Amino acid sequence: MNCDSNWIDNQALSLESVFTGDYKSKITTTHGIYYSCLTVHDLLNRACIRYASTMEGRIQATRIFMNYPKKTSILIEPTEIGAFPTMSYQHAECVWLFNHHFHVKELDKGKSLVTFRNGTSLTVHVSKHALLKQQHRLHFTLDTYRIIQRDKKRYIANDDE
Known part of the structure; x- marks a missing residue:
């Protein structure tokens, strides 16, 4: 089993499709850039499976729980x-951006420069407004799940007393 999905961790910054030789995806992390023969979808699916779900399962759960209809984090x-995703994940130009803080500069209508804290940057074909909205949704979703987990732990701890 190809372990390229191990690069999809808390150091991952972005994931995008590439069409260079045998490579199908580019993984940008805080410690470097890696290329994989696996597709973006395969990498994300395998990363999700490490945490007991599939990519589609994670998308459906977020859509239902958070009521996000499209471009679901x-x-x-x-x-x-x-x-x-910066656009429908089925689109070849879709870039997946991870939960790291970044700065966005609008380059042109529907085109933005994303720069992460470590200086890594990439150009994406989406407006600054759409990127910031998606980033906000992702962080809100993560915060919501953290609160749920914290409350679950409190409930269990109180139940044990």
């Missing part, structure tokens, strides 16, 4: 690792 590890 996924929580790979529900309280720690999440990502959102």
Whole structure:
């Protein structure tokens, strides 16, 4: 089993499709850039499976629980690792951005420069407004799941007393 999905962790910044030789995806992390022969969908699915679900399962759960109809973010590890698509994930130009803070500069209508804290940057074909909205949704979803987990732990701890 290809372990390239192990690069999809809390150090992942972005994930995008590439069409270079045998490579099908590019994984940008805080410690470097990696290329994989697996598709973006396969990498995300395998990363989700490490935490007992599939990519489609994570998408459906977020859509239902958070009432987000399109461009749904996924929580790979529900309280720690999440990502959102810049457009429909079935589109070849879709880039997945992970839950790291970034700065956005609008370059042109529907085109933005995303710069992460470590200086890594990439151009995406989506407006600044859409990126910030998606980023907000992802962080809100992560915070919501963290609160649920915290409350569950309190309930269990109180139940044990």
